[in-house]
Amino acid sequence: MDYITIERIGLSRQDEVIAYVLKARKELFPGLDHDRLPVDLSAFQATYIEDKQGAFLVGRNTRGDIVAAIGMLRYDGRFPFLKFRQDDAVEIVRLYVDKRYRRQGLGLKLFHALQDIARHQGVKTFYLHTHPFLSGALAFWTICGFRELVTKIHGDFETIHMLNSDLDVQVLH
Structure with a gap:
């Protein structure tokens, strides 16, 4: 594997990162409407740079190409059946590792770097959701310390909601 550097994204690199994330999104979710920019990406600066609970990291190879992102x-409480303190909770999103760099520890390296930033910012609750059709995702997040809370259908997708926290969480069914 190439030597990979982890970089926290600021204003000057956001357009490059958005393009990378959109390319990954098309690969992972070809059936979605790709003409509409997701809210977090259209408000990238406010979401990932200005908000004290936001951050976006990429992995770059020795040529400077982005090969991974997270x-x-x-967390905005968008799933009303999950009840936990939202003031110290973040949602982990947009993890993607280029196929040529998978199974080499890069995803784990990115998550741990993001986790260090979050803990420094006082975050105690890490939430995410994933899907069974994303090969290896459930096993990866379990290795990262996440546990399954509930699986539900949202739109066309079976969605596994997961948490990495010492806090008790109420799941309403």
Whole structure:
């Protein structure tokens, strides 16, 4: 594997990162409407740079190409059946590792770097959701310390909601 550097994204690099994330999104979710920019990406600066609970990291190879990405944003309570303190919770989003760099520890390296930032910012609760059709995702997040809370259908997708926290969480069914 190339030597990979981890970089926290600021204003000057956001357009490059958004393009990378959109390319990954098309690969992972070809059936989605790709003409509409997701809210977090259209408000990238406010979500990942200005918000104290936001951050976005990329992995770059020795040529400076982005080969992996991960973000965290303030959890907004968008799933009403999950009840936990939202003021210290973040949602882990947009993890993607280029196929040529998978299974070499890069995803774990990115998550741990993001986790260090979050803990420094006082975050105690890490939430995410994933999907069974994303090969290896459930096993990866379990290795990262996440536990399954509940699986539900949202739109066309079976969605596994996961948490990495010492806090008790109430799941309403």
